[in-house]
Amino acid sequence: MPWSVAFMVIAIVLITAIARTSKERYRAMGRAGAEQAAPTELIASRDEVRQLKERVAVLERLITDNHGSVDLSRQIEELRDR
Structure with missing residues (x-):
């Protein structure tokens, strides 16, 4: 019985770590896409x-x-x- 409890705790920690990492990656991609071009580049x-x-x-x-060639x-x- 103690091994099953330990396994469940490890599984919960692992799932939480994976979810947190995925969430941070998603946020980082959102920030990279939100950066706007400089005003001079936008005007150009x-x-x-x-x-x-x-x-x-x-x-x-x-x-x-249908205009002439000139x-x-x-x-x-x-x-x-x-």
Whole structure:
């Protein structure tokens, strides 16, 4: 009988230790994901996204509109200059 009690105590301690370790790992992963980018990086990223959206809009217009080759060349050159 004493061995079964000792085994149960060891099992409870082991389960508690595993649960606590898992909980701390989960919290650490949450903290790492919660870190935000620096404001300058955020501004640069937003500016880059804005520029890319403008370029995509121009490319969509080029594909869907039936303009002459001169107009097409001008718009392509405008994209290259950016």
